[in-house]
Amino acid sequence: MTWRIFISDRIHEDGLARLREAEDVTEVVLKPGLTAAELARELAQGYHALVVRSRTKVTRELLEAAPALRVVGRAGVGVDNIDLEAARERGIVVVNAPEATTDAVAEHTLALLFAVARHIPQADASMKAGRWEKKAFMGVELAGKTLGIIGVGRIGAAVARRARGLGMQTLGYDPYLSAEALAARGVEPVTDLAALLARSDVVSVHVPLTPETRGLLNAAAFARIKPGAIVLSTARGGVIDEEALLAALEDGRVAGAGLDVFEHEPPGATRLVTHPRVVATPHVAAQTREAQARVARDIADEVLAALRGRPLRWRVV
Numbered sequence: 001m002t003w004r005i006f007i008s009d010r011i012h013e014d015g016l017a018r019l020r021e022a023e024d025v026t027e028v029v030l031k032p033g034l035t036a037a038e039l040a041r042e043l044a045q046g047y048h049a050l051v052v053r054s055r056t057k058v059t060r061e062l063l064e065a066a067p068a069l070r071v072v073g074r075a076g077v078g079v080d081n082i083d084l085e086a087a088r089e090r091g092i093v094v095v096n097a098p099e100a101t102t103d104a105v106a107e108h109t110l111a112l113l114f115a116v117a118r119h120i121p122q123a124d125a126s127m128k129a130g131r132w133e134k135k136a137f138m139g140v141e142l143a144g145k146t147l148g149i150i151g152v153g154r155i156g157a158a159v160a161r162r163a164r165g166l167g168m169q170t171l172g173y174d175p176y177l178s179a180e181a182l183a184a185r186g187v188e189p190v191t192d193l194a195a196l197l198a199r200s201d202v203v204s205v206h207v208p209l210t211p212e213t214r215g216l217l218n219a220a221a222f223a224r225i226k227p228g229a230i231v232l233s234t235a236r237g238g239v240i241d242e243e244a245l246l247a248a249l250e251d252g253r254v255a256g257a258g259l260d261v262f263e264h265e266p267p268g269a270t271r272l273v274t275h276p277r278v279v280a281t282p283h284v285a286a287q288t289r290e291a292q293a294r295v296a297r298d299i300a301d302e303v304l305a306a307l308r309g310r311p312l313r314w315r316v317v
């Protein structure tokens, strides 16, 4: 059998080449930026695979409009933009590429931490305005501080490894991992989220967005957080309740935040984004040349394997 593949978000050339060179693939169409209705019309023409990043929302309606669809490939980790239940019901396989971006996201998490702890963006903006304000930029050291990691999967563990290299103590909260598994990932296991929040100088979120994790860091959580803590998220918007974080920044309980993800993206110049002690980046943690090339190659291989009925490395559904 031969395959037709539709790609609705831009992916690295390495992945496109792998798909185009496959001898059982007759057509690879890359059309980023379509509306939901336009994409539904394209998929109605009998494509067998759809490759997306996070911009395309793979809804039930879209899947219902795609009669020949066998596989959805998510070029990245998070699958919160895909209706997994609808895919399961229609027998459509969903695969992702969860290993390719681990180092990039872990490095960006640390970049945000340094930026917040040492006021790098503010100091740079001040220099560019011709000023020399040494006293305005008193920072805090990371060595000897405690980092609390919420969600100790691949990325959480990679952040922990790097943080230990900086001389930080690492705590981990992850209800899906045993104490032994957490210890093997280099974090002190903490079974209670409130205890982690109370002990951590820096709290970093590394869980997917699910009904269970939505609003995990809410007003009640911020009431428990160690005064003066720094909060980081390179995971998914919605895990942190943004109103609650803003209130904690305004009352001084949270000293600063480094955020790459937002409940609504793009968020615009909200009070959270423009807060003077927030360093914000536009969901770019996974955006390195190396990671995007790896992601594209991994998802191309996985989509081809799914179409060919071969064993899958990263089947979500």
Ligand code: MLT
Residues within 6 Å of the ligand: 053, 054, 075, 076, 077, 078, 079, 101, 235, 286
């Ligand atoms: C991911 O889930 O892979 C990252 O957040 C980057 C992206 O959304 O593409």
